Amino acid sequence: MLDSSNNSAVKIEVQPEPAEPVTGGGGGGGGILQQWSREDLIKRGSLGLRGLALFFSLISLILVASNKHGGWADFDKYPQYRYLLAIAILSCFYTGGQVHLGVHELSTGRKMLQPRIAVLFDFIGDQIMAYLLISSASSAIPITDTIREGGDNIFTDSSSSAISMSFLAFICLALSAIISGHKLSAQTCI
Template identity: 45%
Template sequence: MAMVPADAGAKPPPDLEKPDHSTQNGAPNSAAAAVAGGGGGGRGSGGGVVDSVVARWRREDMLDKSPLALHAAAAAFAFVALVLVASNQHGGWMEFDRYQEYRYLLAITALAFAYSLAQALRHALRMRRGVDPVPAASGRLLDFASDQVVAYLLMSALSAATPITNRMRSAVINRFTDTTAAAISMAFFAFVALALSAMVSGYKLSKQTYM
């Protein structure tokens, strides 16, 4: 009679059993899912950071270019106002130099034109060559203060010239009064451009660090 080995019915040791790869061949296990989830979240947050950085760069680029555009616009509007006032001479009472309000408007528009043109040239040189004739810290303070002063003077000239022009236009409308009204409108647009430039300069000044 054949002898049956004693260990024939014994189970194989646990370390020899076939490992279960169902979690590897099928759905990923919890650790892999956590890694995958973490990687996806990292990519999402990284995209948000990149978007915020790009938006910040665009905002800073716009703020860097805006002084040139605003001063150039102010110079153009002030020049048109200056020409309109200076050429408004049609004889008799229709001479601009007979009225101190219009002489004041002429002087202030000339000042605004000269100042805005100088500032536009300065910012164009800075953007083209990367060199500002005025140091950065002093330049921001200069922009903020001088923009406000010239804008205030323009508003003062507008306040002086508008009432007398309204009285004239209530009595008669002709080339003289139309030209004066157009000059006042151009001076007002120059004021708006300088006021916006002052706001941009004030924002830059508030963000300036002294360390």
């Protein structure tokens, strides 16, 4: 009996548990699995935020572009709304491209761009798009207020909805820019 129990103890010793690889810092006390799940969370969070930004920009684009009711109630008579439309289009292209890249990376596991270039491009792109979106929303607010003084109608309602959508897209991209900035710095300090 004693022999057999000794044998089993030897067997257990012979089969060692898979050693945890030493990664040399990263996350402060967490193992590599924890770091991976955190990276995955950041990646999915970033993709989700850009997806939301794409959705909001697309609605803003449709709302402005369809805001033609003849006479003074045409969006293209006001440079502010043309600017809002231009930035919404730009934001759709940018966030659409980013979502495409992100989904491709998640599904195939391969990156289309070099990691260093991709992270820098992400950060600069997110930050500049966020500034452009807040700028276009801010420039379109005063003219909408001025037209609204003469009474609310379908033109002012569509305009203010489009402004709100651009503002929501801005919030998403501002948060995404924080994540991209974190990724960029994490890459430099590893």
